Amino acid sequence: MNDNDGRGSGVRTALVIGGGVAGPVTALALHKAGITATVYEAYPAAADGVGAWLGLAPNGQAALATVGADAAVKAAGQPVPGVVMADGAGNHLAGFGGFPELPATLTLPRDRLFRALTDRAVAAGVRFAYGKRLVAAEETPDGVTAHFADQTSATADILIGADGIRSTVRTVIDPQAPDPEYGGVLSFGGYAAVGSAPGIEPGTMYFAFGRAFMGYWQGPDGRPIWFAGLPTDTPPSPADLARVPAAEWLSRLRDLYAGHVPGERLLQHTSPDALMVVGQMERMPSVPHWYRGRMVLVGDAVHAPSSSSGQGASLAIESAVELARCLRDLPTPGEAFAAYEAQRRPRVEAIGRNAAAVNKVKAGKEEAHASAFPTPEDMFRPLHFHRIDWAETVHAGRG
The missing domain is CATH 3.30.9.30 (D-Amino Acid Oxidase; Chain A, domain 2)
Structure with missing residues (x-):
């Protein structure tokens, strides 16, 4: 079942490059919007046993619920609702028990998140192709063809770069795009x-x-x-x-x-x-070009905020859902991509800037003072309460 009623961009097929967090969620959200997506992953198999632990915040879980993947991820994670801010001498400076009206932040190994999202996408009918490392992409007026290192290629209406902080798609869109910081x-x-x-x-x-x-x-x-x-x-x-x-x-x-x-x-x-x-x-500094023609970026490929934010996976999931909404509702891929960027850039870049400030403290470039940090409630409220209304129609220029 999908929600596309013919209003949208005319996009019916998509190539999603990257099978981490953003890729499967993007494919699920596109499926819900009536767009058939295939995920192309460079590694030869699913990333079992790869990566450390991460946190999935309530806003990320809410976005997963939009595509029906929240229950599978919750089953794989450990709820950790409370937060204590302390100093290195063992003194507790502030505490926070979580928002009672929200689910607790989940902690789980990164590969369990990958597996839960991939399994959910496969169950919905999404196809995954492994061992497909993108080397080039060429655009025509009607579509995009991706070329892979194994000499194969694939064509669809659009191409979405969900290929992480060292994104190949980012450099295809803009050869002058910044590198990770x-x-x-x-x-x-x-x-x-x-x-x-x-x-x-x-x-x-x-x-x-x-x-x-x-x-x-x-x-x-x-x-x-x-x-x-x-x-x-x-x-x-x-x-x-x-x-x-x-x-x-x-x-x-x-x-x-x-x-x-x-x-x-x-x-x-x-x-x-x-x-x-x-x-x-x-982290990714500000990326000047999120899209070009029929190609667009999502997740860490365009807005990796660093682990200091606690929001990397959640922001990637939010962006995947918002991109699908825009493609569902706007008349051309270009208008959909522009609305998606306008909706997402302010939020993700503000979170990235805050994480960069914390990184300086962790790197010993700035000293940590309790007065420099907001209370945990003030810190988490604008992050955790963010919600996406899937049913709301997207209009040109905004989400």
């Missing part, structure tokens, strides 16, 4: 031994700022899960990063977090095989 920190995560940090309340996420930042919460199996950063002015390449033994990374982190409460204890009780080397903390 490094935030000055290498990101790590891990599991500490059960009982290694007394005082962690189940269902509460802790953010401890100080000379070094650490976030942590109690996982479903009782082990504390933590994420932390190692400030580094010149980051190693991914290959160099992978060559450093996990025990050496742990040693560097333990030196940095000596005296941090409870970071020192958590790291002392984390074994090398429980360490996750996430890599460079990055």
